[in-house]
Amino acid sequence: MIARIIALIVLCASVSDLYAQEAAFTTGLAREVNPGLIDCGPKSQPSAVGEIRSNENAIRTVPAATNFDSAPKASDLFNECGGTQLSSISQLDLQSVALLDAGGREEFVMYLFADNYFELYVNGELLAVDPVPYTPLNSSVVRFKADRPLTIAVLAVDWEQNLGLGSENSGGMTFNPGHGGFVAHLQDSSKNTVAITDRKWRAQTFYTSPLKNRNCLVSSRQIRRSTPCDTRGANYAASFSGAHWDLPGDWMMPSFDDSIWPSASTYSNKKVGVSNKRAFTNFKAVFDTEGADADFIWSSNLVLDNMVVLRTTVE
Ligand SMILES: [Ca+2]
Ligand SMILES: [Ca+2]
Ligand SMILES: [Ca+2]
Structure with a gap:
């Protein structure tokens, strides 16, 4: 009898898991609720935020609900929206970079570049967010103290112009899907590589469109x-859909079991199109380090997956 009850509980749990992971869908454009998280002038894409009701009657925030307004901004390597623009990593004075606290003693430094936006968590603590959510593309450095093992968890967003439809007016098309990409190199205080982005990371999408x-x-x-x-x-997209999944509340925690997620997919510099982006090329010494060449990573679809969580653990 007890065995049957346990079997029933296990069955119910797995069924509820199935339902919890089912996609919710939206149709067409979202309603703009914020015209731009920052104002970086006419040479930038406005980082607008929208809301749209899904088929399960919930309000979905697109391209993502973020902590941009409240969280500390990552320090600049290269930022054309009123920030620092270093010409190489040798110009960086690490001691001038704020030392953030993830609750530990060992000191680390992380170099990051996202197409387009990241929020960085270490051991469950939100340390910093990308200061430029959309364009122009920028790059950042984060210095922090933490104890090993390190759980690195990143919310990565491929921003969008057509809210809810993962696309922008480009290439002669009104609804042209853009692509994402995230690369990072984590070092200890002696500049030894601790981690790079590679296929050992886990990646899961939570918003796929159009x-x-x-x-x-x-x-x-x-x-x-x-x-x-x-x-x-395409030039008409009113019937196109977005797929949405709920973020688990503990997605950034060390206790979260990311072994259920797919491994990250890797993408070349060429695929992400960074060869003419100074925010990347000025810092090839850290992103394409000889012997520690970080890959661009994302979920299985660099184009249609727009809000992706990336995780790894460093022993
Ligand atoms: Ca950015
Ligand atoms: Ca996209
Ligand atoms: Ca690289």
Whole structure:
């Protein structure tokens, strides 16, 4: 009898897990609720935020609900929105970079570049967010104290102009899907490599758009694969969908079991298109270090997955 009850509980738990991971869908454009998290002038894309009601009657924030307004901003390597623009890593005075506290004694430094936005958590603590949410592309450095093992958890967002539809007016198309990408190099205080972004990280998407046809999405438990979907631009998108999944409340915690997530996919510099981006090329010494060349990582779809959580643990 007890065995049956336990079996029933296990079954219910796995069924609820299945339902919890089911995608919610939205159709068409979201309503703009913020015209831009920052104002960086006409040469930038406004980092607008929108809201849209989904088929399960919940309000979804696009491209992501963030801590931008309240969180400390990461220090600049290169920031054309009124920030520092270093020409190489040798110009960086590390001692001038704020030392943040993730609750420990050992000192680390992390170099980060996101297309377009990141929020960095270490051992469950939100340390810093990307100071430029959309464009121009920028790069950052974060110095912090923590104890090993380190759980690095990053909320990464491919920002969007057409809110809810993961796309921008470019390449002659009104709804042209843009791509993401995240690269980072973590060092100790002696500049030894502690971690780089690579396929050992875990990656899960929580917002995938635009979907011309929802049926192209392979969504089952922790598999959220949009690679069969059409990524070409379009001029009409009113019928296109976004797919949304709830972030687990503890996604950034060391206790969160990310072994259920897919491994990160890696992408070349060329694929992410950084060869003419000074925010990246000025710092190849840390992003393409000989012997510790960090990969760009993302979920399985660099184009359609727009809000992605990336995690790794460093012993
Ligand atoms: Ca950015
Ligand atoms: Ca995208
Ligand atoms: Ca690299």
